[in-house]
Amino acid sequence: xxxxxxxxxxxxxxxxxxxxxxxxxxxxxxxxxxxxxxxxxxxxxxxxxxxxxxxxxxxxxxxxxxxxxxxxxxxxxxxxxxxxxxxxxxxxxxxxxxxxxxxxxxxxxxxxxxxxxxxxxxxxxxxxxxxxxxxxxxxxxxxxxxxxxxxxxxxxxxxxxxxxxxxxxxxxxxxxxxxxxxxxxxxxxxxxxx
Amino acid sequence: xxxxxxxxxxxxxxxxxxxxxxxxxxxxxxxxxxxxxxxxxxxxxxxxxxxxxxxxxxxxxxxxxxxxxxxxxxxxxxxxxxxxxxxxxxxxxxxxxxxxxxxxxxxxxxxxxxxxxxxxxxxxxxxxxxxxxxxxxxxxxxxxxxxxxxxxxxxxxxxxxxxxxxxxxxxxxxxxxxxxxxxxxxxxxxxxxxxxxxxxxxxxxxxxxxxxxxxxxxxxxxxxxxxxxxxxxxxxxxxxxxxxxxxxxxxxxxxxxxxxxxxxxxxxxxxxxxxxxxxxxxxxxxxxxxxxxxxxxxxxxxxxxxxxxxxxxxxxxxxxxxxxxxxxxxxxxxxxxxxxxxxxxxxxxxxxxxxxxxxxxxxxxxxxxxxxxxxxxxxxxxxxxxxxxx
Numbered sequence: 121x122x123x124x125x126x127x128x129x130x131x132x133x134x135x136x137x138x139x140x141x142x143x144x145x146x147x148x149x150x151x152x153x154x155x156x157x158x159x160x161x162x163x164x165x166x167x168x169x170x171x172x173x174x175x176x177x178x179x180x181x182x183x184x185x186x187x188x189x190x191x192x193x194x195x196x197x198x199x200x201x202x203x204x205x206x207x208x209x210x211x212x213x214x215x216x217x218x219x220x221x222x223x224x225x226x227x228x229x230x231x232x233x234x235x236x237x238x239x240x241x242x243x244x245x246x247x248x249x250x251x252x253x254x255x256x257x258x259x260x261x262x263x264x265x266x267x268x269x270x271x272x273x274x275x276x277x278x279x280x281x282x283x284x285x286x287x288x289x290x291x292x293x294x295x296x297x298x299x300x301x302x303x304x305x306x307x308x309x310x311x312x313x314x
Numbered sequence: 315x316x317x318x319x320x321x322x323x324x325x326x327x328x329x330x331x332x333x334x335x336x337x338x339x340x341x342x343x344x345x346x347x348x349x350x351x352x353x354x355x356x357x358x359x360x361x362x363x364x365x366x367x368x369x370x371x372x373x374x375x376x377x378x379x380x381x382x383x384x385x386x387x388x389x390x391x392x393x394x395x396x397x398x399x400x401x402x403x404x405x406x407x408x409x410x411x412x413x414x415x416x417x418x419x420x421x422x423x424x425x426x427x428x429x430x431x432x433x434x435x436x437x438x439x440x441x442x443x444x445x446x447x448x449x450x451x452x453x454x455x456x457x458x459x460x461x462x463x464x465x466x467x468x469x470x471x472x473x474x475x476x477x478x479x480x481x482x483x484x485x486x487x488x489x490x491x492x493x494x495x496x497x498x499x500x501x502x503x504x505x506x507x508x509x510x511x512x513x514x515x516x517x518x519x520x521x522x523x524x525x526x527x528x529x530x531x532x533x534x535x536x537x538x539x540x541x542x543x544x545x546x547x548x549x550x551x552x553x554x555x556x557x558x559x560x561x562x563x564x565x566x567x568x569x570x571x572x573x574x575x576x577x578x579x580x581x582x583x584x585x586x587x588x589x590x591x592x593x594x595x596x597x598x599x600x601x602x603x604x605x606x607x608x609x610x611x612x613x614x615x616x617x618x619x620x621x622x623x624x625x626x627x628x629x630x631x632x633x634x635x636x637x638x639x640x641x642x643x644x645x646x647x648x649x650x651x652x653x654x655x656x657x658x659x660x661x662x663x664x665x666x667x668x669x670x671x672x673x674x675x676x677x678x679x680x681x682x683x684x685x686x687x688x689x690x691x692x693x694x695x696x697x698x699x700x701x702x703x704x
Binding site: 159160162177178179180181182183184185186187189190211212215220222 | 355356357358359362363366368386387388448449450451475476477478480481488490631
């Protein structure tokens with residue numbers, strides 16, 4: 121058996137897969153295979169018999185990996201989700217970062233650690249990007265609603281944009297709400313009134 | 315009112331209702347709790363979040379804590395099933411192609427007779443039956459295995475595949491599987507989308523099977539006995555509320571919201587009413603005991619239920635059934651459940667084990683105080699499980 125660790129990365133998104141593979145290649149000389157098509161995932165993985173499987177913790181197909189923990193044949197090597205043990209808080213760090221690792225029975229912790237460290241670092245970046253994207257999107261949505269509410273006030277009460285915004289802010293302050301909440305209420309009410 | 319916030323993970327399913335309702339209808343607040351409900355993408359992530367302390371409690375498949383106690387599966391932290399959340403509620407759904415083949419043989423979709431349905435299935439499936447289940451440790455797997463092996467279908471003809479519930483209909487449409495067994499609303503969604511027909515309710519195989527449990531970490535239950543009690547009571551009250559016919563519409567509306575199940579309220583209501591639409595043709599069937607949240611001591615975590623599950627798991631995994639049953643029993647914490655609900659004036663049974671599959675019609679039995687009502691709990695083949703028998 122070769123000494124190189126074989127790793128399967130389950131990742132649909134091509135860019136993310138490339139980033140993970142590149143990061144791992146810098147870490148050590150691994151035998152890496154990416155699975156992008158998740159149909160029959162358990163079978164695909166079983167066929168490659170990797171030492172380690174890396175998969176996004178939010179991937180719904182992760183449940184199919186649970187089948188691999190029940191290897192039934194004498195030649196099959198059961199895998200277990202990596203839960204730390206000697207490597208300490210690594211499992212918790214992995215869960216926080218959003219990656220789960222399945223490791224073949226009997227693999228030594230010091231061989232797993234560099235792989236997981238790399239994966240954790242990579243997934244932390246992904247998570248940060250996802251959060252930033254969601255926040256940007258939310259800010260955009262909020263601005264849209266506020267703009268619409270402003271426009272409605274300007275038209276209905278013949279106000280300038282500045283006055284309309286001041287009115288929204290005052291209403292929010294009086295009611296102890298966020299400006300966007302008042303704007304949303306106004307837009308919804310206007311829709312109901314036709 | 316000042317409350318303690320507990321986080322709880324769940325999978326979008328109708329039987330997550332007790333947790334969702336406990337929070338939405340104020341039963342949690344009445345116990346001084348706020349539930350921070352976290353919708354999870356997969357059962358592994360529910361289990362991991364609970365095992366690694368990301369959440370305090372979880373809506374979990376009834377066999378999962380038992381499997382973990384037996385050392386089966388990826389993670390083996392000790393969990394405590396402190397209450398059953400729901401009894402029954404699964405459906406077996408076949409692809410439209412398979413449904414057509416069944417109809418050609420003259421099989422009438424009665425949605426009741428498990429023997430007839432199983433025999434018809436054996437006749438038309440000549441090679442292997444590819445069947446989807448939500449998780450390797452699930453009541454769905456237990457019901458399917460019990461049903462098809464009792465009818466003599468060899469294990470080699472079954473290709474059981476794990477697919478997350480919301481993706482079942484898609485897998486059926488893509489031809490990856492011929493059938494699946496899953497909790498509602500995901501069977502009805504496949505019917506709505508025109509990909510499948512409902513063959514049987516889970517209750518046709520076992521009339522009273524524990525489907526989901528309320529699980530916490532065993533060490534958490536020990537360090538937080540008061541929170542454990544309050545959580546059990548909040549969920550118990552939610553189940554009681556859910557069992558009232560006039561709660562149905564409100565419950566369906568709440569569950570249908572985007573951040574919970576995000577499916578039409580009308581489809582969810584079918585489970586609560588126990589009246590299912592079987593196929594895109596629109597035939598309907600009413601199913602007694604389709605899904606039970608309160609009546610018949612539905613939420614009591616019977617140690618004999620855990621023993622039954624442990625025995626089935628052990629037989630398939632090649633473990634010693636006797637020691638598995640012993641280990642399994644300890645996970646269903648009827649002791650903690652009793653301690654928590656006593657103050658609610660709930661009727662409690664005298665024993666924490668019973669024969670499983672021995673009640674043919676509703677009965678009233680003497681209890682700790684007063685009496686308890688038990689519902690039909692037969693297995694389709696009439697076998698009786700005695701947890702005390704080796």
